[in-house]
Amino acid sequence: MIKSSSMVACNSFATRQAARYITRLYERHLGTAHVTSTQFSILVLLSETSGMTMSELADALVMERTSLVRAIKPMERDGWLKAERVSQDTRKLVLSLTLQGQNKVQEALPLWQKAQQEFEAQVGSERAAQWRHDFLELTRGT
Template sequence: MRLDDLQDDDCFALRQASRHISKLYERYLSEAGITPTQFSILRTLGRCPGLTMVRLAKAMVMDRTTLVRALKPLLQRGLVVASCEGQGYRRLRVVLTRRGLTKLDEAVVHWATAQARFERSFGKQQAAHLRTELFRMTGNVSEE
């Protein structure tokens, strides 16, 4: 494969863009002591309290094993708690703690700075259009 062949590679382009944008958010969110993935988990739980592991994994587009690895530091730091419920304790719910809410409030400030920086460099309308298209794409792509 030649380097110019990559210009037609959608997967390569998306992964390259994702890594580039993730670095920007990592730089800002690190000031709050969390990663972009951890921020997304906290934010998702802040908007949808008490999600089961299955529903949280689906919302994050992660398999359960990857989600468990991502949750581990949040659990250890007391930012979230997981509680079992239901028959035989088969349903594990993840809840944001008061400390987690405080961390989320702190991190939102850093996230907003990263968001504004991205929108300044990429263009506010282009960023909105990109988000719309990416959410449309992930809503239309079925797992095979």
């Protein structure tokens, strides 16, 4: 980090640096399963529901729909998830996991747990829990 820069007082700069650092840590672990951290989040969210629309998933991830579409295309191609039209509204797509997607979650979960352990070893469990709470509280307001 550049200590002499005026950017050290910038909240955006600091949080983006932290986000990139944390993403690299998690992706180093998840890479063994050929999953990015964004893909892992999508897979887990879909594994916990019976299906989500693109809008619901984008909202849950605090992500632009166009970015979400780019993220799910390779997952559809690889057979991890499927998109089906809702019968009442043919414009809406509901995303859900396939069996391959469920298997991918099971493969990636222990790797994610190792990433969690490494991160918490670096910053402490209590501090990590407080950060999660604070960041989730912040994003729920959006």
